[in-house]
Amino acid sequence: MDMMEKNILLLLGIFLFCGCGSSRKVLKEYRAQKRHYYLVQGYRPVALSDKKTGAENPFPLSAYEKEKLLDSVAYVCRTYLEKYPDHNLDTWSKPDCEAYLRAKSTQIILQFQPDYYRAYAVPEIRRYAHDFMGPYFLLTYYYDRTKESNGSPLDLKFKAELVHVAINAGDAQGRYLSLPILNVDDGSAGSVDNIRIGLYVDRKWIPYPYMIWNKDFDWDSIVLFE
Secondary structure (H helix, E strand, O other): OOHHHHHHHHHHHHHHHOOOHHHHHHHHHHHHHOEEEEOOOOOOOEEEEOOEEEOOOOOOOOHHHHHHHHHHHHHHHHHHHHHOOOOOHHHOOHHHHHHHHHHHHHHHHHHHOHHHOOOOOOOEEEEEOOOOOOOEEEEEEEOOOOOOOOOOOOOOOOOOEEEEEEEEOOOOOEEEEEOHHHOOOOOOOOOOOOOOEEOOOOOOOOOOOOEEEOOOOOHHHOOOOO
């Protein structure tokens, strides 16, 4: 964002703060000019900033491959749930708990956002205790930059997050899935709100398309680090 754009947004922000209804419309229209809509049949439409773009999944699964994987992880999950009838992950052995979490998170990704499944990815697992819905495990999957690029100029500096899956500690059921690329504050629709896909068995979910950072964006025009 150049100095002129910053000044324009600053003035619009002042108008908004003063409660000017028409300025809200202007700001909305200004931001809309910085977005493009990405529409793909069978996927949820999204409004993306110039920094993001839709892309082809470099590791697509056939319908057969997907169902075979789903059958495999469902068997793993069922095996551990039968072994531990209380379904409380905090009472399981650590190896069994982590094996279940990996299988369950894979099942969730394949069911809700299959384009974000990666056979190579091993999740980082963390437990969080402070939540009004009770403790849960968060599994974070990362891109492997030796196998693919996510288009980000920061890809060589930081581990790029691919997908998050949260699983309840108390009943071993999925809580939510989120896509980090939708939760970055860059002006895109959905940014900052930390969009979480609630995991309901009876829900007909239309997946988001596969998205990456736009390598053709003029990244030199913005300040990535202060």
